Amino acid sequence: MGVIFRDTLRALVRTRALYIWSLIFPIVLSTMFMFMFANLDGERAFDPVPTGIVADEAWDASPFAAVVDDLAAPGDDQLLAVRSFPSAEEARSALTAGEVAGVFAVPEAGAAPELWVAPGSETGATLGADDVNRTILETVADTYVRDADLLAAVAAEDPAALADPGRLEAAFSAGNGTEETSLTHASPKESVRYYYALFGMAALFGAQIAVFAVCQTQPNLSPLGARRALGAVGRTRTLLATLAACWLVSWACLVAAFLYVRFVVGVDFAGRELWCVAGLAAAALVACALGTALGALPKIDFGSKTGILTGVACLLSLFAGLYGEPCMELADTVARQFPVLSGLNPAKAIADMFYSLYYYDGLDVFAAKVAVLGLMAAVLFAVGALFMRRQRYASL
Amino acid sequence: MDEYSAGPTGPARAAGEAQAARAAVGPVVAVDNLVKRYGDLVALDHFNLTIEPGEIFGLLGPNGSGKTTAINCILQLLTYDKGTIRLFGEPMAPTRYDLKRRIGVVPQNVALFEELTVRENIDFFCALYVSDRRERARLVDEAIAFVGLQDYVKFRPRKLSGGLLRRLNIACGIAHKPQLAFFDEPTVAVDPQSRNAILEGIRAMNERGCTVVYTSHYMEEVEEICSRIMIMDKGRSVAVGTNAELKAMVGVGERIFIEVAALDEGTRARLATLPHVRHVAYNEPELTVHCEQGAHNVSDVMGVLAAAGITCGRMYAEPPTLNDVFLEITGKELRD
CATH class of the missing domain: 3.30.70.120 (Alpha-Beta Plaits)
Known part of the structure; x- marks a missing residue:
């Protein structure tokens, strides 16, 4: 049995064609994802809000001018891109033409600043870029007015406080109504879902290894299988040793792809890399079981089985959301409305396993997902065993 | 091919011992009334076969006559509809690994691991019969020497010529030193030198006590090495005897x-x-x-x-x- 395991392992490791789908494919696809999502991140980078100001005497005399200059200072945190207009009419024209998102003006010396904006979007369902820019400008103006009023109130009621920077800072910081916090132990990133779905597909493609090896053990599937069946080693032992080698190779391929995705592509796995590797062992087991079930199908040659496997992997990956945002929405919809059906999809189950490690603090959900994968593997192995249960064949 | 001794333990048996063993166990192969159908087609029609220890038994027949089906039934690869098969005096069954351990098969189609070397292939197939690592190493060395592949042990099958490939195919089938060996057209597509070496090897195996079942379409080979010959047609045995007996049967x-x-x-x-x-x-x-x-x-x-x-x-x-x-x-x- 040890020799069967060793030599099957040797044979599989040296069959380079098997690596195309099991190893090279996930590496190539994850590299493509890396470039795709890099562009996507670039598109989502914040651009300073194009802002007009009416640079008249009242503006120059207003402290708000200094605030705007500060917010428009070049740098990573530049909020506003300011364009000066000598008159209110010219500023309004630029606003109407959409050249600026809003215009700040100080109507008269000592007055509070005003904000002129174009009418917002009425669709309501989504928030457009103009709406966001308008909100930013409104927040700038409101914050200035609120802080100015606060300062005036402090000066009137407790002038001594103005000399205490600590108290002033406390007073102004209290005005921040929101605080950034994360509900999960990792920073949620939409793009990680695609990589997780990719591992689902890669694992299913890895089933080709078992398809190949199982075909080489069955007398009705290959001359080599017939020859091996003549030996004095029982079929169960032969299969166990063969499948153990398949599982190891599948797992190694997935781990290699994982290391590439983690350390070259730089995908975040929430610091749970070792658990991911353990999860990949379960994914490789499912791949092995699927390959066993498929490989045991009688009267279908290896090429046809590979074709069937490719089709199955592509279809199941569709419902794991691999092919883009619409597919991800489709996968989510199916998961919400047909949870059992979605749960039967090994590609989705593998993606969800990574997801559980990424989003949940505990490991309970991960353990449940691994258990589901184990159950799937057991069922698929049983299907394969049904096909292979015969010791002899009516025809070869 | 080099010297080769039959039997897992190695040394050649004395002729007298072999004779005594034959008498004790009876026929090595005894097939009685075997019927095998593929749907309406009767592939084996009440087929009978008896092979005595020490024979080189030739199985001849036109394509589709039932030779390979008969062998596959004997080896329990195929189910059959009727009849009994006994090997070494024991009923043969798919799980009779004790009997399988005494059998070697050289299939007509070269069936090897393309990704393993010559030595690894022989070791793999030998390991299906012999679990002891040291003994297996010795047997593999002997099999390599027997088929003359010493210079190619690290080659993979695709690097071998047709003749060398056939010799490797043989080595994989007989490395464990079986007492009964089936050779199914082992000399197809090989040059005269390789064919001669293969036939000499089979003869040497037989001389050391191995019973051989040999199928071929090359009549001169069968005539040359087989002690007894069966001609099959349409799933039946139509003539059995020595070369001379067969010639005497026809006009x-x-x-x-x-x-x-x-x-x-x-x-x-x-x-x-x-x-x-x-x-x-x-x-x-x-x-x-x-x-x-x-x-x-x-x-x-x-x-x-x-x-x-x-x-x-x-x-x-x-x-x-x-x-x-x-x-x-x-x-x-x-x-x-």
């Missing part, structure tokens, strides 16, 4: 070849009416006379020619071949 006699400068129709007609003459052909200057078995065929023919005043040149006669017997028994019509 085919020798073919007489004579160089004659000219042959008139009258003389040709007289030759055709001679007793035991089946066919006369003349292709100037060679006269060919096909005869049935007879004691005086050559002298009778020469007498007719002398009476006609025909001067003869070179003359020779060929005894009937196994091929003649085969065609006589199975007919000359083409098979699938």
